[in-house]
Amino acid sequence: MAIAHSLREYVTFIALLGSLFIVSGGIHLEGDRKATPVTNTGLLALGGALANLLGTTGASMLLIRTVLKTNSQRGHVPVPR
Numbered sequence: 587m588a589i590a591h592s593l594r595e596y597v598t599f600i601a602l603l604g605s606l607f608i609v610s611g612g613i614h615l616e617g618d619r620k621a622t623p624v625t626n627t628g629l630l631a632l633g634g635a636l637a638n639l640l641g642t643t644g645a646s647m648l649l650i651r652t653v654l655k656t657n658s659q660r661g662h663v664p665v666p667r
Contacts, residue, residue, distance in 0.1 A: 606647040613648060621660040629653055 623647050629649060636645035 603643065606644055619656045621646075621657050625656060626653070629656070 629652065633645050633649050636648060639645075640648065
């Protein structure tokens with residue numbers, strides 16, 4: 587019986603992720619952002635605020651494309667010693 591309950595919870599969570607992926611696929615945050623630590627910190631702060639409104643899964647699905655697109659501009663950044 588416990589396995590059936592766990593399987594039902596798993597299926598509902600996957601359905602939630604799928605629906606959030608479909609809905610957030612049409613939402614694009616546009617702008618010319620430079621890939622800097624300040625920009626990343628701002629996106630993290632925005633994600634934290636959105637997580638309070640949309641939940642953590644919704645906020646991450648909404649912002650993941652923006653973060654990946656912004657940071658794709660960065661080349662290899664050497665670590666200072």
